[in-house]
Amino acid sequence: MTDRQVFSPLVLGAQGLSCGRGGIMLSEGLDFRLEAGRCLLLRGPNGAGKTTLILTLAGIVTPMEGRIALEGVDEEDGPQLHYCGHRNAIKARLSVLENLEFWASVNGPTGLSPMEALDRVGLGAIAGLDAGYLSAGQGRRLALARLLVTQRPLWLLDEPTAALDIEGHKLVETLIDDHLDQGGLVVAATHDPITLNDPTRVEILAIGRAS
Amino acid sequence: MTAFSALIGRELRMAVRNGGDVLTLLLFFVIVGAVVPFAVGPDKDLLALLAPGIVWIAAFLSMLLGLDRLFRADHEDGTLILLRGADLPFSAVVAAKVIAHWLVAAVPLIVASPILAVLLAMDMGGFWKTVLSLAVGTPALAAFGAVGAAVTVSIRRGGLIAPVLIAPLAVPVLIFGVGAISTGTGPDQSGAALLFLAAISLMAAALCPFMAALAISSGED
Numbered sequence: 444m445t446d447r448q449v450f451s452p453l454v455l456g457a458q459g460l461s462c463g464r465g466g467i468m469l470s471e472g473l474d475f476r477l478e479a480g481r482c483l484l485l486r487g488p489n490g491a492g493k494t495t496l497i498l499t500l501a502g503i504v505t506p507m508e509g510r511i512a513l514e515g516v517d518e519e520d521g522p523q524l525h526y527c528g529h530r531n532a533i534k535a536r537l538s539v540l541e542n543l544e545f546w547a548s549v550n551g552p553t554g555l556s557p558m559e560a561l562d563r564v565g566l567g568a569i570a571g572l573d574a575g576y577l578s579a580g581q582g583r584r585l586a587l588a589r590l591l592v593t594q595r596p597l598w599l600l601d602e603p604t605a606a607l608d609i610e611g612h613k614l615v616e617t618l619i620d621d622h623l624d625q626g627g628l629v630v631a632a633t634h635d636p637i638t639l640n641d642p643t644r645v646e647i648l649a650i651g652r653a654s
Numbered sequence: 655m656t657a658f659s660a661l662i663g664r665e666l667r668m669a670v671r672n673g674g675d676v677l678t679l680l681l682f683f684v685i686v687g688a689v690v691p692f693a694v695g696p697d698k699d700l701l702a703l704l705a706p707g708i709v710w711i712a713a714f715l716s717m718l719l720g721l722d723r724l725f726r727a728d729h730e731d732g733t734l735i736l737l738r739g740a741d742l743p744f745s746a747v748v749a750a751k752v753i754a755h756w757l758v759a760a761v762p763l764i765v766a767s768p769i770l771a772v773l774l775a776m777d778m779g780g781f782w783k784t785v786l787s788l789a790v791g792t793p794a795l796a797a798f799g800a801v802g803a804a805v806t807v808s809i810r811r812g813g814l815i816a817p818v819l820i821a822p823l824a825v826p827v828l829i830f831g832v833g834a835i836s837t838g839t840g841p842d843q844s845g846a847a848l849l850f851l852a853a854i855s856l857m858a859a860a861l862c863p864f865m866a867a868l869a870i871s872s873g874e875d
Contacts, residue, residue, distance in 0.1 A: 503735060503874050521741045530732025536671040537664070548660035551741040593741075 491651025
């Protein structure tokens with residue numbers, strides 16, 4: 444991976460952001476400002492609203508109050524964010540490579556080639572296997588490979604390390620590190636400790652009731 | 655455009671690999687047509703008279719039954735949410751899925767319609783009119799169906815609600831679809847009916863992807 448800045452400097456800002464689902468407010472009055480090359484970790488107990496906040500940032504759930512802005516984006520540019528949720532969006536009857544190739548062409552093949560991305564997440568050897576045979580952890584790795592085939596500055600990761608082994612956990616940390624090196628932004632909701640090369644790049648936002 | 659064709663290509667590839675789905679709907683279409691002669695009786699003239707209606711009802715039911723597979727699987731495995739971040743408008747994503755649905759659910763019916771024509775004692779002229787009317791009218795069924803499927807996709811086990819929901823919308827398609835094959839007594843108006851059918855299909859294909867995309871987006875909220 445290169446150390447050079449790939450993305451134009453963006454700032455993700457939220458002002459007085461309140462989000463919730465089904466009419467129930469989960470997190471209220473959030474203010475944060477995340478600059479390029481920094482990672483925001485969302486911490487909080489189950490049900491605190493981490494996933495809801497990520498969905499709100501992704502534009503899938505409308506905020507109940509307040510506003511979100513991604514500053515520094517050219518209107519002409521396409522979608523700026525990758526959302527990686529609980530569900531891996533893998534089709535069982537397509538091969539691992541076909542699954543990834545599909546996302547590369549739908550999201551725009553601006554990043555690594557699908558085969559390179561598979562090698563990067565450790566699935567290169569089983570590219571031809573039907574994705575239905577993947578274990579939970581391998582499915583997760585395939586979902587992470589999707590972030591690599593299309594270059595987008597903002598990553599919204601919901602439990603990125605779920606079902607991953609220790610090595611996979613390391614992989615997530617390296618991927619986040621490399622992405623920050625390129626000037627990207629990461630918002631991750633996770634219960635696992637995330638250790639980056641440069642710990643000063645991490646900000647922590649506690650969500651929900653203080654615990 | 656590559657994203658659009660990738661979407662259609664993926665749907666077709668999956669339909670081929672899960673061949674059972676397509677085959678089930680196709681057999682359903684043929685069976686509806688095949689059981690009617692047993693219910694109505696073996697009167698050839700009567701069957702030939704009823705044939706256009708029977709073919710359309712069989713196509714209608716079979717397309718409605720296939721609606722559930724349009725969005726539900728993608729909704730459940732998270733693909734639908736991710737497709738909203740695709741590098742093309744979400745309504746274009748929905749349009750691609752509707753086109754793929756038509757290719758998978760309607761084209762096989764048109765290909766299989768000769769079987770029904772034989773079973774229902776249609777003459778050659780009537781058969782060609784049936785093929786034409788199915789080809790022109792089924793895009794409207796697919797497009798209306800997409801709206802129904804989109805509205806019900808966030809409801810668990812909502813599979814059979816969609817057909818009930820869109821049945822009223824599909825009534826004009828049936829009327830003009832059958833009208834394009836035979837207009838009964840009086841002057842032949844099948845040409846006009848075919849044009850109406852084409853108009854409905856074009857309108858539905860143009861507007862429904864936007865409606866369905868809106869329904870999915872607000873369903874996730």
